[in-house]
Amino acid sequence: MVGRLIATQRHRHPDDDLAALQARFDAREVVLRSGEPLTPETLVQPGWDVYFYRMPAPEPTVPHEIGIIHRDEDLIVVDKPPYLATMPRGRHITETVTVRLRRSTGIQELSPAHRLDRLTSGVLVFTVRPEVRGAYQRLFAERQVTKTYEAIARHDTALAATTPLEWASRMVKTPGEIQGYIVDGEPNARTTLADVVPLTDDEQTAMESVHGPLERQARYVLRPETGRTHQLRLHMWAAGVPILGDPVYPRIYSEAEEDMAVPMHLIARSLEFTDPLSGEARRFVSRRL
Structure with a gap:
């Protein structure tokens, strides 16, 4: 067997x-x-x-470091880089935030309270002790956490003039397929587009140093109310402003085309919640550009 x-x-x-x-x-x-x-x-x-332990297959090394935002006896909050999955899954086992953190801290009980897509960067919360894990995981499961994301995409002035606005869609994603889809039906994915801010000249130059010549780009401030797979990526694509560096929407890039020096510009910028143990107001902010 x-x-x-x-x-x-x-x-x-x-x-x-x-x-x-x-x-x-x-x-x-x-x-x-x-x-x-x-x-x-x-x-x-x-x-x-x-x-039994599986023997992980060889994996490409992700050349990005995990930043530590906060650490106490209950939580380690990290600034996740792109290309590291949150948890071991499929072909990504050792090159995941969970495994790297367990090895660097020596804390084998570390467990994520929530997840970020492999290509998404930003604030990611880990519990340190098994006895507090459920309390923090429930915060995320019951949507008691305020999440703010930032995405870089083409500056759409018409879309910017309508903010704030809500995108409400029905999204489906078939296991084994890379892309998700928006279909007719009762919405199960809701995102608020809170603001659209044009990049400064220096920020535009920085993006072009990685991606080559670009139309004027902007920072889209997004607040998801739900957590469907690829929700923000799909909503941005459907709005006509796919996220800069997204290798799935609109075109699926092959594994051979993956370049870890070129990120997808979607950052979980901040998380806010009331601590379930202390009652303290918590706010954690990513320092990623």
Whole structure:
């Protein structure tokens, strides 16, 4: 059973073979939930949970550092760079914020209270201790957190003149497909476009140093009320102002085209909430440009 799970991984390390599997058994690293080690001859019973470590496939190193915004006995709040996934998933295992933070801090119980897309930057909250994890995760699940994002896109003066405005759409995303879609039906995704601010000449020059010549760009201040997958990216695309550097909307870029020196310009700029343990008003702000 364990051999089949290893062999059928989509992103399997080439050295994760039968010898590596036997080494796991020899090291007593294939265990039940109770910690009892298993052998290759053990007959697995229905309902058993079997645990073992996978051997992560080689991953490209993400050449960006994780900034620390705040740290106390309950939380570590980081300034997430682009191209690092929040949690291990699929082909991104070691090059994730969670794994990097656990290794750098030595705190194996670190767990994210919420998630950001791999390409999105900005404020990301981690809990330090398991006993406080649920309280902070509920804040995000119950939408008790005020989130403000900033996106860079073409300066649309007509759109800017209508702010603030609400985008309300029905979004769907099929598992396994890269793009999501806006369809007819009851809205399940709501975003407030709070402001549109043209970039300064210096900011425009900085963007062109990465992306080449551009139309005049602007900073779009976005406040999502819901958290659908790719919600802000889809709403910006639907409004005719796709986010600068977005490799999915409007065109899906291939894996070979990915350039980690060229970010998608969507930043979770700030998070605000009432601390569920102390009652203190909390506000964390990304320092990313």
